[in-house]
Amino acid sequence: MDEQLYRKKVLGCWLGKAVGGTLGAPVEGWDGPHHLEFYDPVPQTMVPNDDLDLQVVWAMTIAGNPRPVVNSRVLAEAWLKNVGFPWDEYAVAIRNLKNGIEPPFSGSYDNWFVDGMGCAIRSEIWACLAPGDPERAAKLAYEDACVDHAGDGMWAEVFLAAMESAAFVENDVRKIIEIGKAQIPADSKLRIGIEDAIRWFDEKPEFDYLFREIMTKYKSDNFTDVKVNFPIMVAGLLLGKGDFSKSICDAVNFGEDTDCTGATVGAILGIMNxxxxxxxxxxxxGRSMVLSPGIRGITPPPTIDAFSDLICEMSKRIVLEPCPATSFKPRPVHARAVVRPPRSQAEPEQEVVFDGTFAEWPEELPEKHELVLDFRFKIDQPGRYVVMFNTKSQVIVEIDGVLAFRRAPGDMAPSFHRAPWNQEVTMDFAAGEHTLRATIQRVAPGTRPNWVVGVAYGDTLQWVPDAML
Incomplete structure (x- = not known):
């Protein structure tokens, strides 16, 4: 590819991403439909967004090494050194890495958020480093994605990296979608959702119809789930027919993870045109590079233009060296448990070992029975901490014998920065061992109760590694 055209497309990628992310940020996580036609409010600078933040970290990390190698371990080291975000799969991966769990298990193990958008939004750097080479872009993206995701969440970044790589040399949206699909499993829910969006568009290319079909089939407890957001992005691209403004607005107006859907659609169109x-x-x-305060230890390029120059220079010399396979053992969480009729105190307890903090009771509960779980956790240093127990079921939580919180059945979002109301408590703790008792009630018939339990530092909201005993 002509170097001047390549550089222009790389710049278009990052500008389109900054525009779409800034448009979608104010309504992130809100249910649609929205009716945006322009920024609201109109900004004076780009809104900082992890979509771009993390890719700047990856670029600075790789470029700063004597030999610019790309693999999951290099990127895992950057997570620990440069990223302070306490959000969703990011925080779980950071906790796993601190516990010595290497990729790909750092992404797959004990992670309720494996299908989140957190790695899909980092795909552009790999496309820009492998323009017109979708297979290489997909391999680069896999090394990134497996650090904090698995399954559909991981394939989401692989799909986008291949698709965006193809966008450097192809101008047909449907063709680049097909190129992206070729890099992910045919039976994955992600690919089925992408194909559903195409089919629904072909049946009736109208926003309201697509909105209804997508939300009916793919609406999730987690607004960052790729299985709802990827049909949205495909719908936005198809409805927009190459028009930048219409495409990013349609993508954002579906709701859900709006800063990410808007940013990704903007980046794709910025590459293509x-x-x-x-x-x-x-x-x-403007063109200034604006990063989130959660990024530390790097000096980023001052502008998006300078960042684009860095990417273009890196593309000539990066080396892909996948890491060899590693072994893995779960880090068990112990509990004493009893299944009993309501208000009964006489049932025998049993010792139970779960594979991690995200766990499921191994069988359905008898009707009108409740599950009582006693967990132990340790605090090494006295201070302020957050304790979370997130479940879909009605729950009463006591800590050291004192009521901490209770709530009716509801959604799950087991992240310390956005857990549902009355699913966590902030308290001062002395150093030593403490007890959490969760009494799970009113479990839906035909289901098994599941939950995520954990402890975070009160100031950073990062998981305390190995807190659960």
Missing amino acids: PDGIPEKWLAPI
Whole structure:
């Protein structure tokens, strides 16, 4: 590819991503439909977004090494050194890495958020480093994705990296979607959702129809789930027919993970047609590189233009060296448990060992019975901590024999920064061992109770490694 055109497309990628992310950020996590036609509010600079933050970290890490190798271990080291985000799969992966669990198990083990959008939104760097080479872009993306994801969440980044790589040399949206699909399993729920969105568009290419079909089949407790957000992005691209403004607005107006869907659609169109980004979108955000305060230990390029120059230079010399396979053992969590009729205190207890903090009771509960679980956790240093017990069922939680919280049945979102109301408590703890008792009630018939339990530092909301005994 002509170097001047390549650099122009790389810049278009990052500008499109910054525009789409800034458009979608104010309504992130809100149910759609929305009716945005422009920024609301109109910004004075780009909104900092982990979508771009993490890719800047990866670029600075790889470029700063004597030999610019890309693999999961290099990226895992960057997570621990440069990323302070306490969010969802990010925090779980950081906890796993601190516990000595290496990729790919750092992404797959004990992670309720394996299908989150957290790695899909990091796909552009690999496409830009392998323009017109979807297979290589997909392999690079896998090394990134497996650090904090598995399954559909991991395949989401692989799909986008291949698709965006193809966008450097192809101008047909449907063709680049097919190229991306070729890199992921045919029976994956992610691929089925992408194909559903295409089929529904072909049946009736209207926003309201697509919104209804996507939400009916793919709406999730977790607004960052790739299985709902990827049909949304495909729908936005197809509805927009190459028009930048319509495409990013349609993607955002579906709701869910709006900063990510808007940013990804913007990046794809920015690669395909960098001249197609209207100046009205670019003028308010400028060209300065704005990163989130959770990024530390790097000095980023001052502008998006300078960042694009760095990526173009890196593309000539990066080396892909996948890591050899590693072994893995779960880190068990022990509990004393009893299944009993309500208000009964006479049932015998049993010692139970779960594979991690995200666990499921191995059988259905008898009707109108409740499950009482006693966990132990340790605090090494006195201070302020957050204790979480997140379940879909009605639950009463006591800590050291004192009521901590209780709530009716509801959604799960087991992340310390956004757990549902009355699923966590912030307390001061002395050093030593403590007890959490969870009494799970009113479990839906035909289901097994499941939960995520854990402890975080009160100031950073990062998981305390090995807190659960």
